[in-house]
Amino acid sequence: MIRSEVAKKPEESAKSLPNSGPEPSRRFCVAPMMDWTTPHFRYLARLLSRRALLYTEMVTTGALIHGDTDRFLRHDPMEYPLALQLGGSDPRELAHCAALAEQYGFDEVNLNVGCPSDRVQNNMIGACLMGHPEKVAEGVAAMIAATSLPVTVKHRIGIDGRESWEELCHFIETVATAGCRTFIVHARIAVLEGLSPKENRDIPPLKYDWVYQLKARYPELEIIINGGIKTFDECHEHLRHTNGVMLGREAYHNPWLLAGVDETFFGEPAPVTSRHDVLRAMLPFIEQELERGIYLTHISRHLMGLFHGQPGGRQFRRHISENAHRPGSGIEVILDALAKVRTPSSELETAS
Template structure:
């Protein structure tokens, strides 16, 4: 298997899809891969306890077509983080990432996520232990600070500690997280974005891989950072309008092939859907990640309606997806089919 991890030494990968709970599962990632060959895809966060003691095939299993794919861990005990990282590496993941950004109460009570912004030395100890345990890249995804922290000092300290411990990359969500008084949903929007803070961090750590996340609504927004930062990470925009990923290989990686259209992506994905259906996976568990792919195109509403209503029915199969495809504007279909 190709060693995707070494790309960090060449300041790659430059584009990734953020880890998102309940969204970026294996079926989501498999569909996103149909749109981009090169984007780095992240799993949902999984705790060290679940990785070590849970159903590993269920929690860590993935399709080989997903590469390059990174696994995000939640935890703060260096020994457990190293043990879990070893399990992740043995499963074939291309990277293991430490969550230092999630603000939920459950995460805080477990002493991981955004609250670790206040414990940079502990995060660094986790990085060091994981680097000792695995050969794949170990990275960190963090906030610019939490609560009343000075974001200049907090982010510089986190970056300095984790890079000194051997972290291969730092992905920064360019918002503070408020651990008291705001819900996780509010933490995605209310704290103001501060991209300039991430740019100042890069100016200080010029030889380190630093990527930005948070509030990027389109690929147009994201590529503005390509000349300054090493990585751009989209979350909700990539999930709700996945067709933008069809442009990633050309616009971000300099590919010469034509952009992947929604039609091409769905048709290419049929083989995966058929294979998973044969294993007993429910169609709706897979098609829920495909609802937005025709966003803004004639027939998009019918596409969503058919998948939403029909895919949940017992025995639903590929005919549902084919019916939904037929509902997209024939003119649009002909254009896409000709590309």
């Protein structure tokens, strides 16, 4: 699937980047995570898996409309298949930004109805919208009218005060009536008062059975399960009941996990056979980013988990932590860190 190019020259805007990535599949997804799923992490993730569907950090409609649009939507063609996650609730603004997503070559536009932070609540963004299913439906309908891209919704199973099974079904049915066919369900409620965003990722209990029941009740909808998933064995169990799985923190902190995705979930060869090869393949991109004036630490922080659990992995992380922030730090910091990790006796590794 290749997007048509728009008028601007490649150096002028990311909008002219053609999308020639694999056909998107939500069978295995990497969750949108603020400050984590940046272009630098997504580049690493794509080296590890050609097929995992990647998501951007949440970008608010206000930032896209009133800020530096190119900066917020910038991505490398290497990252496809790639979805843009939006935060917002105004139908006109969501429609405008959904159209931008298509112009910039994204494969999907996703609406955030799950973020519990106070800051986004005050702007009617994120999980608080679960209390306003009709408003979500209006926004989804406007987005669908503005783009040919799939419009999806990522949400919780409820919020404090609105956490019943009946209310969850009402939310799903209302938004589905507006045309949404794909729901990515974080299997926890969001507690909007009294818990921090970090606590909201751990304290509310997981209710995977509710997500399974949604798929059973609405078989015509695509239901993707998210929340607390760490292993491929867990993924296989969830896939018995849902259409896809979405991993967040585990994929970030232990990115080598992604090296097993293509073979395990798509029956295709893994694109890499060792962590060393992955990092070497990333070096030209790192050099390119340094030439653009990006600080090394903005890139290197996403590499810290690559040698998780490996001999020399701690020394690798320590060397980067102690040196990447220094003025003038360059590619040599990465090379020196890599030298501290033992090269595997066999290039063939398995994802852990």
